[in-house]
Amino acid sequence: MRYRSGSVHLPGYINSGTGVCLDCFEIEGYVAGFGNPDWKRTHKAASHTAAAVKALLKQGATCVGRTVMDELGFGVTGENLHCGTPINPASPSVVPGGSCSGSAVAVSAQLVEFALGWLARDPHILSRVGDALLPAAACGLRGKRQLVFADDCFELLKIPNQKTVDVIENAVRTLPYGFQPPKHINIGQYICSNVPSLKEFCEPSTKLQEGKSALKALCTVMLLLQRYEFKANHEDWVNTVKPKLGLEVSTRVLQAVNFTDDNIKSLYIVRTEWRAALKNLLKDTGILVLPTMAGHPLKRNSKQRLSSEFEDKMYAFVSIAALSGCCQATVPLGNHNDHPISISFVAAHGSDKFLLRAILDMYSAVQEQIVLASKLALPPVIDRDVDTSELLKEKFFVDNDTSPFLVGNNQVLCGSSGKLGQPVFKQAEADCDQALLLDKKNVKAYLRRGTAKESVLNYQEALQDFRHALALEPQNKTALAAEKRLQKHLSRNNWRAEILLGQLLWQETLQVFEAVKLLLGAIQYGNV
Known part of the structure; x- marks a missing residue:
């Protein structure tokens, strides 16, 4: 684990729960390293503590250290040229994933109860962290919730549905109340039909392939916006300092600083339309269910790189929540072929507490179904x-x-x-x-x-x-x-x-x- 000493705490609501925070969060008197030593060298110690950290400390949390993230938030594997790669406790032979790899490892190894950003040992702790960080107005509704499965996304996986979709569906069926019968949709087709401005970013495709084309276009818009916003904030620093970066991060940073913003207005229009479309799909009580990862992670210290096909799928899954600004929570579902698997839940923008409570309600039933699924010889x-x-x-x-x-x-x-x-x-x-x-x-x-x-x-x-x-x-x-x-x-x-x-x-x-x-x-x- 990448770990830094130093702690501050107050007695209170979180009962002195221990946590770590990513080094993109500022803490008074410390330099936020942003995963890169050149960044840390060229920036001063923070004059104030980030609001999220301060809120947790007020509720009695103990910050026992800081974890190093992937460089400048651009990594996806958890590898860092300067600090190495933390060991994945769930599967030591593979990379832990990024860009909050240090925080994820600290929680998974049970060194701490939670980490910023937003990782926790179980949903009870995560819910307590949410209560400390989220305003009361963000509590959402307590009506009957409905899970909406993105079937076309699950079809892209090489994992049997018995270990993903069926686990969640069977868990919900065992609950006495609180959930409507699940719904299944083709999210790619839904995007194609409900985000009209996305058409200019879609590649030519047949009617059968337009759903996949829409998903790919959505992730293209997300990446272009990421480049634009990174350039707006950090172009001067990159050109002045010329930081030493890992190969893949260097490529992404170069793409960002060379980005031309001729089409920027269209990008923000797509984002607005997609947020409205997802809100219309989920309403107040809907939860979209989709895969977290596109496949198995890379081997640790492997020279192999992520394939373009893997990246396309991965960014497509990520873009659904990231571009819309919706909240997303990920729950582990055990293992398949000795690799950890997980599933993600997405609720409408501003429904963070609603999502946390829904996961808390179904978590025990999900764990029971994971055990049953693990006994199936699939x-x-x-x-x-x-x-x-x-x-x-x-x-x-x-x-x-x-x-x-x-x-x-x-x-x-x-x-x-x-x-x-x-x-x-x-x-x-x-x-x-x-x-x-x-x-x-x-x-x-x-x-x-x-x-x-x-x-x-x-x-x-x-x-x-x-x-x-x-x-x-x-x-x-x-x-x-x-x-x-x-x-x-x-x-x-x-x-x-x-x-x-x-x-x-x-x-x-x-x-x-x-x-x-x-x-x-x-x-x-x-x-x-």
């Missing part, structure tokens, strides 16, 4: 373009196979004969039936019910459900693939049935011949 995620019928066919003729596999996003448990058991499919059908009673145009429900029926070999009814989905969304990729797959399956089954019928008729004919032969023999010998 296979790798199957590519959505693979012909599921071939995978099913392969499984049906393997004896003594008890391992689970995926159909779409559903786990299926096989019995010892390789045949399907009756796991969650009846319940899935019932849930979808209920959803369709409420909304006859619920495409997601038709897709899920169709998948459930296909999984128990009810191909004809499954095909009907997928065709219902296509009637509502003619270009739905999942439904188109399913229709093609099921038509192929049904035609193959019809062909097999004809062959089987022919074989049965032939066998019956042979049996008749044998009977006639026996009868003639009996007549010949006078037995009849």
Whole structure:
């Protein structure tokens, strides 16, 4: 851990909870280093303490040290050229992530209870920190909350839904009150339809790809605004001091100081429209659920760099909250393939306390579901373009196979004969039936019910459900693939049935011949 000595404390509300603060927060008498020794060398000690730190101290918190951040806030891996890389307690072989890596490590290693910015050992502590920092007016509402899952973002992950989406959905279902049934959306399509000024930043794309194009454009606007604001504040210092920076940070700083602000007004218009669109989606009681990271972190001290594909996904997830100014909280969800995973919750701008309380209410139930999910022997995620019928066919003729596999996003448990058991499919059908009673145009429900029926070999009814989905969304990729797959399956089954019928008729004919032969023999010998 990157740790600096020095502490101040007062008895009070937070009961002398210990914390550390990032070195971008000013503390009277100390220099805020901003993750770079040249910055620290060229700046004076602070004449006052940052308001956030002061508020915590007033409530009885103890500041036991300061943590070093990624240089100038531009890092994303947690590596720092000058101070090294703190060890990730959850997974020592990989980087801790940035730019608050020191603070995250201090909390994860249980050296402190909380850290600025905004990291805590559990939601109870985070809620207490929120009570100290947030004004009473920011408490939000206590109405029934609704989780809104960004399905298209989760589809970009190589992690089974059973360890992400299902954990949260199942946790909410176990709660006796306080949450409405979850909602599922394509956030990329929503952005495309509700942020009109974003079109000038979108790359040309097909109708099917416009959601991904909108997400990429949103992250482009966020990065351009970051460069503009960094340049406005720090260009003179960079040009005068010429600081020594890490390679990737140096590249980002150079992009910022060379930024031209010809289009700056359009950037701020997009930000305003996106904040309004997200507020309209979530209202006062909605919480958007999306992945925190785009994949597995880099190995510690690796020479490998983040791929452009990884960065595009990562910044797309980050930009949803960062560009809108909405509040975001991240909750760990255990591990997958020996890598830590987490999920993020986003609430409307100004709804910080509402979000903290919602997470506090569901946290225990989430922890129970994480334990259950960890006991599932999950296979790798199957590519959505693979012909599921071939995978099913392969499984049906393997004896003594008890391992689970995926159909779409559903786990299926096989019995010892390789045949399907009756796991969650009846319940899935019932849930979808209920959803369709409420909304006859619920495409997601038709897709899920169709998948459930296909999984128990009810191909004809499954095909009907997928065709219902296509009637509502003619270009739905999942439904188109399913229709093609099921038509192929049904035609193959019809062909097999004809062959089987022919074989049965032939066998019956042979049996008749044998009977006639026996009868003639009996007549010949006078037995009849």
